[in-house]
Amino acid sequence: MEKFQVTILGCGSAKPTLRHAPSAQLVNFRDKLFLIDCGEGTQMQLMRAHCRFNRLRHIFISHLHGDHCYGLPGLLSTMGLTGLDGEVVVHLPEEGVQLFKPLLDYSANGLRVEFAPYSYGNHIIYEDKSLTVNTVPLKHRLPCVGFVFREKPRLRHLNNEMARFHEVPVRERQAIKEGADYVKPDGTVIRNEILTTPAEPSRTYAYISDTLPLKAVISEVTGADLLYHEATFLNNLAPRAKQTCHTTAADAGRIAREAGVKQLIIGHFSSRYLNESPLLEEAKAEFPNTLLAREGLTVDV
């Protein structure tokens, strides 16, 4: 199976602790590397994860609270310093450009950074031949979005024996893997199902952080293979969660269940929890296939 993995680099929340780094995740999709959020110290976390971060080409920032973006200047400067061969694109809210550009213009050593501001809403902000990334509008104290990484439909598998038997030329094979029938020189149509076996289902990873629990999120992440959802508080602090626009572990579990995802990771833990097991138990009561995020954890999507 082609690689599609998520590595947690930080799963703490606004108030820093020595137990957790602030929000950041590395997505490895078929050896292309994407960074989601970039709290202070993310470049160190990337080093700890043995990531050669000069391979990063796209960085997605969910919102402009410091625990999700204050690591940008350091990471980008270091990429400049170590000679990035190419350009890095930072997808972020519009206001972020004027916050970070002056800092980088001042001291980042000739790094080619393209700021790609997105507007709040549901948009495809990245696309290549095998992947799309779209934003999901969330409800937080600042404009904030989630990111859904969707693998495009994958190619069907050519049955080589049948292809030889029907004398399919090499130039036709790509179209057939994409689902086309094969028309022989004499006009005979060989149906695709005869020449191929089905593709593996395409995979989806959804990152939802810093939000009130939202019904609208459920439809956006329905059927995802992996959902990361923030779970800042236990349910006994639901009023505090509401006041600060965050989600409880129970709510995160409920969303995972209602969206019918395959697996849930909870994170963005409040600094008050010196032991996150109760958060895990609470989410599991709603959705058993839940994992606790921790720095360095890598999960296959």
Add this chain to the structure above:
Amino acid sequence: MEKFQVTILGCGSAKPTLRHAPSAQLVNFRDKLFLIDCGEGTQMQLMRAHCRFNRLRHIFISHLHGDHCYGLPGLLSTMGLTGLDGEVVVHLPEEGVQLFKPLLDYSANGLRVEFAPYSYGNHIIYEDKSLTVNTVPLKHRLPCVGFVFREKPRLRHLNNEMARFHEVPVRERQAIKEGADYVKPDGTVIRNEILTTPAEPSRTYAYISDTLPLKAVISEVTGADLLYHEATFLNNLAPRAKQTCHTTAADAGRIAREAGVKQLIIGHFSSRYLNESPLLEEAKAEFPNTLLAREGLTVDV
């Protein structure tokens, strides 16, 4: 002896490593806390040093390379988040205001930050009843200064026995400790030397980072009790040191010797050194009383 200590929070250089944090130091002068430089992750280093950083009131930034200032937004935001009772003053080069203020205005939670830009040169930028801090102009790729923390002349010790014998009233004692003679009601003058013993000498700490080795620095730090001097490279990389406007360990030792300081700490190590002992040996050959900086090291001035 009243406290005057320096704690190294970071002694790496521009390219981050997992061995060293970027530049930052905590100065504790009679339980007043001062921060010098604030590389990325300084707030975590302060936590590791068990520093309640809400007690910080003055932050001194030597120059605007990221490894000396990218930790500012995170530290100040956290201070805002945890409810700083008062105001924090950030002393920094003029250009720093427009680089950092927008970021803090956007997301720091009501923290009262005063930016106190200093101009390049030799100026007293902080003064209270017992301490001054002055800038020392350095030569780096950006405008950069060192900081000299000078304890003001301390009070002479009153000889209580002699004070009683000469019937010195309580209200006169402060002036006598400051060096005044005592004039009795009958006009007799009791010379200060009879009533007091000498004060302890006042202490000086000098922080010199990111610079070519400078003759001008020697006179600025003459006789300092403790000198921190950058020593990014070994002498065999002297051309590289010159090209990047840095100092070698040998040069740092020579400056310490020529300035007649009591103790030297070297730091700001290039990421290429996985073992700093050769840097220490090289500096010690010039100035034996040299220490290697390391994160968490606390030294009395």
